[in-house]
Amino acid sequence: MIQEMVEQVQIIRQKMRAAQDRQKSYADAKRSDISFEVGEKLRRYLSDPSHILSHDVVEVDEQLTYIETPKEILDRKVRKTRHGETALVKMLWTNHKAEEATWETEAAMRESYPHLFT
Template identity: 45%
Template sequence: MECSRAISYRLDLPASISSIHDVFHVSMLKKYLRDEDQQRVLDASEVEIYYDLTNIETPVRILAREDKRLRNKVIPLVKVQWNRKRAKEASWEREEDMRQDYPHLFE
C-alpha cells in the first residue's frame, strides 16, 4: 500500500481482481485491527464480484425488531445480519421491504 495523495492510497491487489481500480479514497478503507478476534480475512474466491464491480449480499437472519417512532408514524424495523458479515455489523432495514424481498426470513 502506498500513499498516492493525502487522501488516497494505492493498494497491492491480487491478480484475481486486477479489473478493480487500485487507488482508493481514505473514506473507503477500514482501520486495520490487530486484535485477532476482530480480524476477518476473506478468501477472494468466496466473494462474487460481478462485471460492473458490484456484489450481492443476502440476509442470513433477523437479529432484532424495533419500531421507529416519528411524529405521526411508526416504522417497523428489523436488524438483519448479512452473509459475510458478523452480527455486530448488522444493519437496520424496513420490515416491510425485507418481508417483500426475503419472506423466508419471517417463517
C-alpha cells in the same frame, strides 16, 4: 549615532551566525546515519498454525461486484414518530459480521425477502 548603528549591525550579525550554526548542527544531525540496535528482544519466528487467518470466499461477477443478501434477522424494534410507528428489523448480511448488521424497515424486507419471516 554612527557608532550605535555599527554596534547594532554587529549584534545582528552575531545573532545571524548563531542561528546559522544551530541550523547547520540540526541539518548534520538529521543527515547522520540511523543505526538500528538488534537486541535480545528479537527472536526467530516459529511457524504456528493458529496464526493463520481464515477468510470468507466472496463470489464476484464480471464487473467485480457482488450482491448482498440478508442471512438472518438479529433483532426487532418499533420506532415511534409523530406520524405513526415504523417496524424495524436488524439484518445480518452475507460477507459481514454481526457488528456490521443494519436496521431496515420490516415492510421492505418482508417484500424483498419473505422467506426470512416464516
